[in-house]
Amino acid sequence: MTTQQLVTRKSLRWELRGYDSRNMAFLWVGQFVNTAGLMMLVPIMPFYLNQIGTSGTAETQTWAGVAIAAPALALAVATPLWGKLGDRIGRKWMVVRALLGLAVAMVIMATAVAPLALVAGRLLQGSLGGVVEAAAAFAGSTGSNKKRGSSLGKSFSATAAGALAGPIAGGLLVGTGGLKLLMFIIAALATALAIICALGLREPEGQRNTSNLAQGGRFLQHGLLRQVPGAITLALAAATVYFGVYGLIPVYALHVDRIVDGGDSASLWVGVLHSVMWSGTLAGSFWWGRRNDSTKRPLHAFSLAIGGCAVSIALLALPLSPFLMLPIRLVQGFCFAALAQSLFHHFSQHAPDSQKSSSIGAANSFLLIGQSAGPLLAGPLVNALPIPAVILIMAGACSLSFALVVRTVRAE
Template sequence: MNQAIDWKRNFFILWGGQFMAIAGLTVLVPLLPFYMEELGVKTMQSNQLWSGISLAAPAVSSAIASPFWGKLGDRFGRKLMVVRALFGLSACLFLMAIVTSPLQFLFVRLFQGAFGGVVDASSAFAGSEAPKEQRGKALGSLQGAVAAGSLSGPLLGGIFIDLYGFRPLLMVMGVLTGIGAIAAWFLLTERNSSKNKVHFEKAKDSIFQTFADLLSHPRTRGFIIVGFAANLAVFGLVTPLAPLVEKIAKSPDYAATWIGFLQAALWTATLLSSPWWGKQNDRSKVERNYMIATAICGISVILQACSANVPALFAFRVLQGLTFSALIQSVMLVVVQASTDYNRGARIGATNSLLVCGQIVGSLTGALITGIFKPEIAFLFMGIIFIGSALLLLRGFTISRVFLFRVNKR
């Protein structure tokens, strides 16, 4: 009974911390091209280049740092990693508010990736502390925290930025994220912390071996590949969104507000559907759920490229949110299922490292396509990536079922 109470309290703290962290980041990300203008970037091509590089920067440093943080969490406790990630992000939000050039902003984003990582730290904690039969639900509900933060950030941030500017808002979010870090430090309880040292002594694998083990297993390899594709596609949509809205909106002067509402539509749908997908993953095949969700998600992105007005774009963003919510949580659940208490943090960190490589490729690809062609082409390309990943997972799922049937028959 006490364990159930502890988990509920832990969950609410994790959810709140993750909500504040994501809200602090998403007030800026979809409006990044506008902030680049404030930092002195003048031309469309330069703006797209700096925006793409800045979006990719934390993914680069996170890809390097995540496996090390995960392994440290396995040894010294995963609560410490949650606190570290929240404090790191809080410091970065303050620094983002005071930078005066795109280069300074880029360095802060690199720092953010190296010392942040709230989502994977929370996932590792939840994967170890949540009841085994509810891990899908726990990861799905934490995905809901990402959605809630991503909803609140652009919705309130777009309006706030139009009225007051970027810098005051970043300061406020830095303070709130710091409060979340303090709450995690004092209130999170880690039931398995006493076992970490014993478990770590059993885990002799190097970080390189952790990557090799994940990629040598057909199921985890398949999900990591499609998760990479999902991150590539969704981050490839970030920089094309602002110019697409400016192009089709009847009042371009209020494009920031429109983008806020469009992002709110996306993340409201994600917030509502994330726990449902998590429950479905506890009840049925994760592969089937993932294939259905990513195929529909790809169709919705292609339809956004064909939108002639903001209401149509709004509707298709809702459909994207209802289905994208299933993707990354499913990848993490498969990795959690394939892990043990002594290597779960390292494996989640390694998985996150591989997934954020998709963010790097997606951010740069989206910015490049938008700069050379037009935003509609970027949306079409990313929609095809989503659908292609569904077909790839279907092929792997079919092959594995045929193989198991032959083995059982023998």
């Protein structure tokens, strides 16, 4: 190879690295805005629903469960269609589409005067989603084997940062009437960011948008599932732990409301406690990513994190003051940070290079099952059982997930 060829190859490598850094920056900001918009209502959903027309615990909890689960349900249905389109036109335009969809959804939710309209906005938010999935697939498929954990950690830090900022803003504004204005601001930011991504986001040649459930389906059809150790068990464990974590959300708001005796302080505390959890997730995203790179055992991290989630959720069933809940939520968030990225890391490192993004799509589909089922079933459970008992059921789901994954961890 000539000196000129070496220089050309080196220059191309640095050019691609620059494109990757710019892409990740755009995707990080997109994830942050998307997640902030998605999560700002989640911890205070029962309080917001009371403002727009629900009455009574049963009705409010039922609508809260539906509203929280709606984006995940819509995402599971819509992404196969977006995946086919993304294969043809590229991941870049899927990101632009998702940001514009977020803008429209936020306007619908801001103008909602009935629970059904709010759920419609949440459904639209999920059906047009895809920023988080695109960024995770980009990080998992383009990062080097040595740094894949760190890349995934950085990607999920954007989700954690958005989920941290959103609930704080929602908790502060839900009782002041400023929440709707914030939704319009997020819609404007998402529109501006969509234009920036359309102009500046570059998809490397030869890469296709495989960060979706459609690719997860192909992952199964092509028999690649057999190449990932413990894939079936991990699929069940992923769905079960997310069932417990996300099923806690609508129940937890009511739990805190009763502890602090209602009022505006309840919504503020719910927002603070939810944000504390995501503060732990933000810190844990980087730590778990580096750990997975150094140990090369993402399933070990996955199992430790599941166990931590089970214990911390179980402790929340106790009649603790909000101040005592703070460290528990921090630990829960730190453990939660390892779940998705460790699962994605394991699936991607065992898949062939040409199918790494497909493997992430498959793993994500399993998480979405639990993410949607948990909130949907939490409402009926609250109507039938005491709140502490429902919280223990969610902790039990995480414990079951831990039991499922232990054997696979030993094999790893």
